[in-house]
Amino acid sequence: MNFKNGIILRLAVILIFAGLISCNEPKTKSANPRVLISSDIGGTDPDDFQSMIHLLMYADQFQIEGLVSSPYGEGNVQDFQDMIDLYEKDYSQLLDAAEFPTPESLREITRQGGKDAAPFKGHTSSTEGSEWIITCAKKESDQPLWVLVWGGIEDLAQALHDAPEIKENIRVYWIGGPNKKWSINAYSYIAEHHPDLWMIEANATYRGWFMDQDSPEELKGDAFYDNYIQGRGALGKEFIKYYEGNIKMGDTPSLVYLMNGNPDDPTGESWGGSFEKVGYSPKKVFYAGSSITDTVAAYATIEWRFEGPEIDVPEDSVVFEIEIQNQTWPGYYLGKGIFGVKYASKKPEKGYYRTKSTIPEIDGLEGAYISTTPWPGKASPDDFKLGSNWYSDRVNAELFIKDQQGAKTISKYRKEFLTDWAERWKWLEK
Template sequence: MFSLFAHAQKPRPERPRIIVSSDIGGTDPDDNQSMIHLLMYNDMFDIEGLVSSPSFGSGSADEIRRMIGIYEKDYDGLKKHAAGLVLPDSLRRICKQGRRGLAPFKGYDEPTEGSEWIVRQARRQSDRPLWILVWGTLEDVAQALHDAPDIKDKIRIYYIGGPNKKWGVNSYAYIAENFPDVWMIENNATYRGLIADGKRDGEVDSRYYERVMSGAGHMGADFINYYKGRVKMGDTPSLLYMMDGNPDDPEKESCWGGSFRRTAYTSRRVFERATTLNDTVPVYSVIELRMKGPEQLDIDQDSVCFTATIDRQTWPGYYLGNGLYAVRYSPKAPAVLSYTVSSGIKEFDGQHGTFVVDRMWPGKRCKDDYAVGGNWFTDCGDKEYFEGPWQGAGLIRKQRHEILEDWTERWNWLKDR
């Protein structure tokens, strides 16, 4: 079946080099959905790495290999229509294990197989930059930059932030502070325009699994295992961005993967006191709660020595040395949030506070902000592209039907055997 929308993709200068860093197999199964999408379209990329990072729970490079095994069963059916599809064994060879768990306060730790692979591929001689598509947190990207600062000008990052930024706030802060000139697309909310929404998408797209995927090969049979087949794929906009038009132009209009705006800063707020309802922070900002306490001569700097419970979740707090303690947090949505500190250190055990999270990102400039260079882009703040609280989501939502119809063609290849 020929897709009426196949022509909608705008031409690209050349096939992009990419590494995908994914927390697949962890807490959110939408990475499995996005991995299926990548495998079905892999002829459109030069894939140089598939990194599991950070690996939570059952997450590991083995989960990526499991997905490749499902792709392998459909490979012959897809190959008839797309000769450039990569052999399953070739994909297995570039699966790498990244960091297991999150980085400490300093934002990096020890090299991993994944971070070393990023460095290796970034240093390869090529006229094309290496794009790193980050579906989880920035742990292995931060580690690679720490270990090999020379790769900064050789890589470009498309980062699905929002909730991932909340979890990986320390690695994000390290990059923003130490590599402000790195080429970065920080997508905190625009990606939400691809997530299924029955109220906005209409009956056809909201029943996409039943209409299109059901009965379409082994990958179609597997897709039902993630969100019961409801198309979420919050990480897929990073792929769509590379597929549609010139990736060197983040401000391009009508791109399947979003349109972004250059920013000179990303928001950060530092509090050296308990916060109150009079304190407002931008959504997706880096918040540092700092406290004074005794000098600890018997523990290492960057050691966890207290916790902060924020929005019913517990976050590690660190000793920074010289009697200074801190915890970082990044709110993923507008809200009024409270926190409580728990510690064996009596000076701040039980400290609590409240703050307001505003919906505009990056918000008004503040002395604490990270100043970033001319190649840092983020969600469009135009009011017309908000979907509820989600900044920029309308830029993808208006193209969602077109995106899914293009994908329909590939699913139909698996029904034609």
């Protein structure tokens, strides 16, 4: 072997060895987590507008890949666009402080999701929103997509139905509680058919964000606007329109969960709460009704099934109504003379129901139930069995605020996260 050939051989060996090393090294992760927001902004609760303002003011800390409008009734993707218009007015000042995404880049990722609750089976047909969840989840990346659900979970349920393989690429933080009550059919579908989903189900913990009886006076919900927001930017002028500027922002814990602590460990400490694994989601099926002696866990899936005549309508058709706690819910024909409806209480309660239908056998049925904490309560044969990555509110009684389970795992950080936000509002001072 001559000298030249020897040098070439040595270089080839070095390059091959270097290539082997680089293939075995972990990929360098991007600094900012990937997030997709599914929100009922413009729907039943104006606190999503407050949470959206918070998100925009921290947009430099995330890769925002989707803004999906998933309201009940009123509200649509234009509500996102309106908030981005305000952000655009403050953009230059924010950009002086950090690297923020352009308003146009945010407009391009807004999508319209479902506007109605799912039927009994828990899914219907795809929407722009559900398809965008799938698209983002399938994007090649070195980190998971965090799907932060601020309202109904229908679009996520539809995405999982249409492309169940995305479970490997997503992590979900859902603000449940009242949203679970409205989305109980979609939730039940996910719990039954996708129990291996990586899920934080926050039914009560999130309330620690705005239950502020132990907060310093200057940070209380009715004082924070006057002290830190008023007169600061277009976003500050907008904030007063929701709850008269009082801090609620019940969906924001899902976001700050990614800003503080280790998001890979829900059992650890975080501004967005601390959670524990749950091996089952409680469910109770009542055949022919229930009474005030029947007890279920708060946030559990309650299902009533009533016998009646066989009727010539497609299964999953709405054929009766049920009034529970002064709210009306659709009831469905399940086939073979069976009629059914699902419900979930948003807190511990003594509840009553009454049915209404043109079908005599299903009309005027009355009953009751009692829901209690802590969730998930005692296991039963009806429960949904969950996988190893489903987390929910801590059961320790010392972490309750009043009847809200786990809320103190967030409220104890109130001074830290609101002080941090107050500093950002200074960026918008003239």
